Amino acid sequence: MPSLSKAMCFILRHHPEKFGIVLDEKGYCLISDVALAFQSQEAYRDVTERDIEREVRECPKQRFEIHxxxxxxxxxxxxxxxxxxxxxxxxxxxxxxxEGAISSIRKEGLHPMGRQYVHLSEDLHFASMAGKRRGKLVLLEVEALKAFQEGISFYRAGEGVWLSASIPPSFMKFKE
Incomplete structure (x- = not known):
């Protein structure tokens, strides 16, 4: 059985329509609808709204938000x-x-790569988690304030997590 967090991503990010979930214009739906979607699946039939809320609070990658x-x-x-x-x-x-992404980033900068935004972090912990998924970790320092002052948009998305559409290589320091 996949983790609750991964199953929530599958439902909310990839296939809400398969579970009868309609997301509003900002990507939200009722927690109760997600609980019902889980309960319709044998492996998750005991999942409650409290389980979902706990997963949101305890998810180290901060994948979800509740309002x-x-x-x-x-x-x-x-x-x-x-x-x-x-x-x-x-x-x-x-x-x-x-490592495999560095030569492209040196030439073209950071791009969302199939996501809506480039993900950035204020701390080493979150940046390390994101970078370790596909091979040897390489950390890049982004001169974010300088980039912002020169017209690059930044958005705070959560505790210590920032987003941007794209960042040219001129605003990066490569720490290999």
């Missing part, structure tokens, strides 16, 4: 466009990636 009685995938992981408020970022943000 009132609604839930959505964070960081542009929704099937719909997820929007955040434009904010001034810290001086430096980190991006975790893998």
């Amino acid at each position: 009132g009685n609604q839930i959505r995938c964070r960081y542009g992981h929704s099937a719909l466009a997820v929007s955040y408020s434009l904010e001034e970022p810290p001086v430096i943000l980190l991006h975790g990636t893998h």
